[in-house]
Amino acid sequence: MYGLGPSVILHLCKRVSLTGHELYYDNYFSSYNLLQVLKAKKIFAAGTIRINRFSNPPVISDKEGKKRERGYSQEVSSLDGDVVVVKWLDNRGVVLASNYIGIGEEDKVKRWDKKSSKYIEVSRPEIVKRYNHGMGGVDLLDQLVSLYRIFIRSKKWTLRMIFHALDLAIVNSWLEYREDGKNSGTPQSNILDLLDFRLRVAEGFVRAGKPIQENKSGRPSSDSSPVFAKRQNCEKRPFREVQLDSVDHLPEHDGKKEPTRCKQVNCTQRSHIFCKKCEVHLCINRGRNCFVNFHK
Template identity: 35%
Template sequence: PREQNVCIDEQIIPFTGRCPSRQFVPRKPNPTGLKVFVLASASGIVLDFEMYQGERTFSSKQFMGKKAGQGVGAILRLSESLSSGHRLFCDRFFTTIELIQELQKRGIYMTGTVAKRHILSLNFSSDKAMKDQGRGASEQVVSGDDCSVIKWYDNKPIFIASSIFGVEPNVVQRWSKKDKQYVRVSRPAAIGAYNKSMGGVDMCDRLISYHRISSRTQKWPVRCMMHFTDLALSNCWLLFKKYVSKQIDLLDFRMSVGLTAIEMANQEEQDSSSTEKFTVTSPIIVDRPNAARCKRKGCVGKTRTMCEKCKVYLCLQPHRNCYKMYHMP
């Protein structure tokens, strides 16, 4: 089941080897590597993802009559599995006013920080004027289709756009460097909802970083397999905590999964070896003038049936199947 609040963000698979689609993304814990666009719940459970493969990644996506860019293409691709009523959060790499309006037509409510260059046409007060009003000052511009754009001044101006949340203020505590104490600051509802629901992908990154599968390799497919194994284990642990009353540490959970996988592999190997011992051999009828003595211990019969693999003569009759008994483990 999918939570109502979901987020889309970039994730980096650490990799410094050679790969055509390797990226450098500033302000990431591991800035160099393979980029993945991830859809996750607010609790950190990954719901869907799409690996960056160069310019052709979202080449099939069209938006406003032209080819969609990477940010818009990622939103259009990952929102395909969302239904009406979902609330989607993302950062300014993905957010545009036109995209918010398009998703609103589908019943998906999008909220995201937006770059200042995308809203130059909106008449907001200057940064200096809002700074003079004091920390927590905010302004809102609402379009005709109920898409609101908010400018909030905290330590610096922040722009956020939303099709569901507005400027309705709530009071929160913030640390003041000047006063050396916590102060009460007014914060718009859109900012509060964004801070609460945007950290799902970062939570997944943090869980993976605790016990990442580490192995030096210059092959990017191997690194991807390691990463997505870590991602699956992180997802499983979060689901285990959510639906099972028994609590277990992440490292203990990973160890138990690994030990179970080893035990299952050993059991499958034993089963396959015992099956192979019986099935890969095949009996043949040897054309010889006299029957040979059966080689199974305790049998005194004679036969012209020989095991093709073992090169021994064994009885193969309805009432005396030495061939089967000889090959039993």
């Protein structure tokens, strides 16, 4: 009856029991009937629209808009007064519709002007201000997902949906992790950026709780991944998920002439013993067992 996009909005709104909520969405979900239904439910809604879904309201065309100054806006209301359509001229025409707000109280925003090569102030309708504020989280999420999206060759929509869901989960987890770090007073330098966070999650899934993968003997096959030589004297500390998983942490002698500094906290000893899984040196002495303490 309402179409796929509006039906999704109405389905999600079933959980909204209290009145007075504000709801924002983009043009894929917008329709005239949807705004009417949401108004009957006392939910304030606004979003960008596609003109052909609103019976082509009498707003100025993009060609006419080029003759107007930047920041010009036009408001058109439905006959029953339930829906307001606003067209705002920024770099290009932007059309929005709402069941509770139109041009309203305009404010000033700075925009880059190519002709004068400087920032200028243009008027902005209230509906655009509220929409930008409400959609900021969604736009930011889309931007972050696009930075390191999981690449998949398959054209099957099921696989694409699964990997897109993984991207959404990782980005949302990183946003919560960053917010928790700020609230707990963690220095900004100690908070992982999105790429390091993704790498840490990936390595945790690959290595945590898994036994050591022994290297195969003989020549590598032609389809195997290339092997890159490790830099000398380069030890990286394992992630906590790998360090504490209690799986296959086996000691081995490095066979070097000189011992390497123990990586246990507050230990100044040197050792030839290293953990095969964590790939860090740890000492085992009569009065001190850093190998065991490191993995607790």
